[in-house]
Structure formats: structure tokens, C-alpha cells
Amino acid sequence: MEVETVTDYQKVKVAKKIKKMFGHINPQTSIELCPIRDIMALASDKWSILIILYLGFFPVLRFNQLKKKVFGISNKVLSERLKTLERDGYLSRKAYAEVPIRVEYQLTNFGHSYLQKLLDLTEWVDTYKDIIRENRLKYGAL
Amino acid sequence: MEVETVTDYQKVKVAKKIKKMFGHINPQTSIELCPIRDIMALASDKWSILIILYLGFFPVLRFNQLKKKVFGISNKVLSERLKTLERDGYLSRKAYAEVPIRVEYQLTNFGHSYLQKLLDLTEWVDTYKDIIRENRLKYGAL
DNA sequence: CTGTATCCCCAGTGATACTG
DNA sequence: CAGTATCACTGGGGATACAG
Numbered sequence: 001m002e003v004e005t006v007t008d009y010q011k012v013k014v015a016k017k018i019k020k021m022f023g024h025i026n027p028q029t030s031i032e033l034c035p036i037r038d039i040m041a042l043a044s045d046k047w048s049i050l051i052i053l054y055l056g057f058f059p060v061l062r063f064n065q066l067k068k069k070v071f072g073i074s075n076k077v078l079s080e081r082l083k084t085l086e087r088d089g090y091l092s093r094k095a096y097a098e099v100p101i102r103v104e105y106q107l108t109n110f111g112h113s114y115l116q117k118l119l120d121l122t123e124w125v126d127t128y129k130d131i132i133r134e135n136r137l138k139y140g141a142l
Numbered sequence: 143m144e145v146e147t148v149t150d151y152q153k154v155k156v157a158k159k160i161k162k163m164f165g166h167i168n169p170q171t172s173i174e175l176c177p178i179r180d181i182m183a184l185a186s187d188k189w190s191i192l193i194i195l196y197l198g199f200f201p202v203l204r205f206n207q208l209k210k211k212v213f214g215i216s217n218k219v220l221s222e223r224l225k226t227l228e229r230d231g232y233l234s235r236k237a238y239a240e241v242p243i244r245v246e247y248q249l250t251n252f253g254h255s256y257l258q259k260l261l262d263l264t265e266w267v268d269t270y271k272d273i274i275r276e277n278r279l280k281y282g283a284l
Numbered sequence: 285c286t287g288t289a290t291c292c293c294c295a296g297t298g299a300t301a302c303t304g
Numbered sequence: 305c306a307g308t309a310t311c312a313c314t315g316g317g318g319a320t321a322c323a324g
Contacts, residue, residue: 003251005251010254014254036191039267039271039274046179046182049182056160057157057161062286076289077318079287080317099285100324101285103285103286109148112156117262118263120262121259121262122163122178124256126163131231135230204306217300217306218299219298240305242305245306
């Protein structure tokens with residue numbers, strides 16, 4: 001299994017895209033003002049990724065369902081991530097006044113849009129995970 | 143500015159992709175054995191992203207050049223990330239036996255391949271960052 | 285059931301100094 | 305110049321108990 005070669009043409013295209021993105025951000029711009037870093041820090045967080053992926057697979061999930069699926073996450077972190085992901089608009093929270101209370105989370109359209117791009121990335125990772133494993137073994141052997 | 147609507151057809155396609163990725167991982171699978179989580183944790187780390195993006199724009203960078211560009215990163219963290227990114231195969235390190243020593247970092251073909259997908263994601267973020275800002279304001283107003 | 289509150293802990297981080 | 309070594313720190317995260 002090999003990664004297909006990235007051509008020079010593609011590299012130039014990539015460089016242009018990066019320039020467009022970062023062109024207006026000079027090196028002195030503070031961390032707080034770098035929206036990419038800020039937004040990606042949440043949206044590409046290891047827990048957020050799993051939450052979003054699961055909500056992409058199961059259209060609606062409740063708190064404890066998510067907790068079971070996102071293996072190893074604590075109440076606190078799950079609660080925080082859900083709140084922040086809701087704040088940024090990726091998902092919606094709907095509480096039903098039942099006893100006991102029922103709360104349902106689902107992706108918003110915005111969240112689905114993000115998921116599409118995220119999935120391209122995780123698919124790449126999934127495809128080439130064995131290469132990375134090999135790379136690590138080679139590196140360890142040095 | 144609006145995010146374009148994700149159709150039901152697209153959602154189904156996404157769900158299938160997720161199933162394909164996670165199908166073989168059942169909920170009991172331990173964290174260590176979840177390659178997605180492991181690999182993404184490094185490759186979508188906030189520092190790694192910036193390192194890779196800068197190396198996508200400047201084909202070759204030296205240690206201190208990177209340190210200046212990746213604003214706020216410390217010696218230790220930069221050194222660690224570079225080592226790990228090299229280990230996983232995203233970038234190559236070349237040391238020249240000069241005095242003082244010169245070390246050059248650049249993306250491998252594997253790194254360029256990853257960058258293409260990563261860039262799709264960061265472009266999405268860049269495009270919709272204002273929506274997220276609005277979402278946060280709305281949320282704060284509740 | 286869905287969280288919040290509390291406490292504790294340590295791994296990752298930043299700063300600084302130093303070496304090949 | 306390119307890192308490593310050291311150390312102090314802090315805030316994210318885990319476990320648990322509890323509340324609405």
C-alpha cells in the first residue's frame with residue numbers, strides 16, 4: 001500500500017490556498033485572534049470528533065447513550081464538549097419535560113456540513129493507518 | 143452567509159462511510175486500539191496543524207524559522223511535535239554537518255497527502271468562522 | 285436520566301539555562 | 305543553530321457523589 005504521489009501542481013495549489021487563509025494573519029497576530037487555531041482546537045479535539053461522528057451515524061442520541069458509545073469519556077468532559085459544540089452551532093439540544101427528564105442531541109445542518117469535511121480526513125487516516133504503523137516501526141528500529 | 147443544506151442523501155452516504163470505518167470497532171474496543179483516535183490526536187493537534195500548514199507553504203524550514211512562525215510554541219513542544227511527526231512519516235528531517243549545525247524540515251509525500259485533506263477542513267473553518275462567531279454571540283445572549 | 289459539584293491528580297506545557 | 309535538561313506549574317481531565 002502506497003500513498004499516491006502529490007504532484008508539484010497540487011502543491012502549488014495547496015500553497016495558494018494556505019496563503020489565502022493566512023495571508024491576512026501576520027506573525028504578530030495573537031493566538032486569541034487566530035480563528036483557525038481556536039475553532040480547530042475544539043472541533044478537532046479527540047472527544048469532539050467522536051461525538052460528531054457518532055451523531056453522524058445515529059441521528060439522535062441521549063446523554064447516556066453518547067456516554068456509552070464515546071468510550072472512556074467522563075461525565076464532566078462529555079457535558080462540557082456538548083455544551084461547547086452546541087454553543088458553536090454544531091449540534092442542538094432538546095430537553096423533554098418528562099420524569100425522568102429526556103434530552104436528545106443531534107447534529108445541526110452546520111454540524112452535518114462540518115462532518116462531511118471531517119469525514120474526508122478520518123477516512124484518509126483510516127485508509128493509511130497501516131502506513132503510519134509501519135512508519136513507527138521503522139522509526140523505532142533506527 | 144449560510145451553510146448550504148446537507149441533503150438526506152448525503153447524510154446516508156456519510157453514515158455508510160462511518161459504518162465502514164467503525165464497523166470493525168465495537169464499543170468494547172480499548173482506546174489504545176482505536177487508530178482513528180490515536181492518529182487524529184497527533185495529526186489534528188493544534189500545534190501539529192500549524193507546523194504542517196507552514197511546511198505546506200514554505201517547502202523547507204529550519205527549527206528556528208518554524209519557531210518564529212508557529213507563534214507561541216516553546217522549544218520543547220516544537221521539538222517533540224517535530225519528532226513525532228517525523229516518526230509517523232509526515233515530515234523529514236535533514237541535518238547538515240556544518241558549524242553551526244543546520245537542520246531542515248520538509249513534508250514528505252505522505253505529509254503532503256495528509257495536508258490536502260487537512261486543508262479542506264481548515265478551509266471550511268475559514269469560510270464559516272463568522273457563522274461560528276455569530277453562533278457564540280447568540281448563545282451568550284440566551 | 286441528565287447533568288453539576290467536588291476534589292484530586294498528573295501529564296503536558298512554558299520558561300530558562302545549558303550543551304554539542 | 306538546534307535542540308536537551310530541568311523544574312515548577314496549572315488547568316484539563318478522571319472518579320465519585322450528589323442534585324433537579
